[in-house]
Structures are given as structure tokens and as C-alpha cells.
Amino acid sequence: MVINETFYKYMSSDTALTVLNDTTLKFSNTLDFNDPFDYNPAFSTIGLSKFIKRVGENKEVKINRKKAMQNCKILTTDEFRREASSEFSVTCFSKSPHIVPMWAHYADCHSGCVLGFANASVEELNNMLVSSQWLWSHDCDFLIPYDVKYTDARPNIFNSEGLTNTRENGFDACVIKAKAWEYEQEVRVIKLKPAGIYPFHLSQLRSIRFGLNIDPLQRKKIIGMVTSITKSNSMKIRLFDVKMDHKNFKFNDVKCS
Secondary structure, eight states: OOOEEEEEEEOOOOHHHHHHHHTEEEBBGGGGGSSSTTTOOOOSSHHHHHHHHHHTTSTTTOOOOOHHHHGGGGSSHHHHHHHHHOOOOEEEEEEEEEHHHHHHHHTTTTTTEEEEEOOOHHHHHHHHHHHHHHHHHHSSSOEEEEEEOSSOOOOOOOOSSSSSSSTTTTTHTTTOOOGGGGGGGEEEEESSOEEEEOOOOGGGGGEEEETTOHHHHHHHHHHHHHHHHHHHHHHEEEEOOOEEEESSOEEEEEEOO
């Protein structure tokens, strides 16, 4: 069964050539993204008293509330956030290849590309779950996307029980963004490794779309590389030119001839 593409990566044509040549993607620390609120939970008094009480149950540790407040504010510093996020990294995708601002912001002002990916198959995921890579490090080369949730309610450092390591202020905080970013229709792949360049399974790549302003020579290079990849791997990668619609504010796909 052929699984259709469901998530898309906007990039420059130079980056596309590197991605295709190396079968790798860049995973970044969230502090290096363009949204200062990314993985930046709010500091509030929610759960703070329970947090102090829980720590204070250790009779060997005496806690002054004022000092506790001062120390807790360390959690809001960039230094602490970078340390807290140093053991995981993120690469971002979108649910659509036709978002006009995304082409402008992330695909080199329409002179880049959008790579389309499919979810891994059930069989591939089952094989991954029994692999040594997963059993030893809970890491894999498959791209498994998580939806970004858009809300104007920031996650808090402490939950109502004074805990700091729950799903709601841990993992969820990494996939929550303000509604102002909703147009991106973002999904994220999270790797339990520091920021870096990591491989992905070529089997998930389904398509490439060329921007309105792509350099013809770059387009030719990419098509040549895709032709080589598909022949040597017995797979199909669809190629499209993105064209403006004549009536509406939208893009249409035209198969490359």
C-alpha cells in the first residue's frame, strides 16, 4: 500500500541538494528558533507553594519562601532553558506545501523547494520498536511528526501539583505555540539527541515542489539528483512546479515535464 505524503519541509534549493545528497535533516535547539516563546513556559505562582512544600518535606533542607522564589526564577533564564533542552532537538514541518508566507520565509522567497514526506508504515514502525537503536536509546531515523497546538495560554513551569516534569509542562511545552503562528500548520519531529544533523529514511520522501522563482540550474540539478535516487532505490518521488492560481490567492501543482 502506498502511503500518501502528509507533512512538508520548506527549504532553500541549496539545502534541498544537501538533504537529497546526504539523506539528512538539521535538528535544532528550540532556543535557536525565531519564536522567543518556543519551549519557554510561563513563570507563575501556580503550584509554587506545593513545589516548595514538597521540597521542604526533606527535613534536612530548610526553605525560605523568598529565597525559593528567587531561585525558581533561574528557571526562566536562557542559560537554564538551553541546558534543560540540550538533550533533545527539533525539526519543523507543515501540513501544507502551499502556504504563501511559508514559501517567503522558509523557502528563500519562493526560490527554494518544499519536500513532501509520508508517515512511516505500520510495518516499518513495528520493526523499529524491536530494533537495538530504539531499545537502547528510544531513538530512530523515522520521521514521526507531532501536531503543534496553537493556544494563547502559555504552559506553566509548575503544574497545579507543583511538578515540573509532567507531560503538560515537559513534552507538551515543546509543541505549544501562540495562535499568531497558526497559519504555519506546523508539525514537529523531536529527536532525543542534542542539536545536530541526523539521517532520515529515504522511503518517507514522496515529492519535491519547486518555487516560483527557483533558479533553472538549481531545478535541473535537483531533478537530476532525484532521477538518480529513484533509479538506484527503485522508488518514486513526484516532482511539481508550483504555479499561481489565476483566480484566487493560492498555489497549484503542475507536474514537471
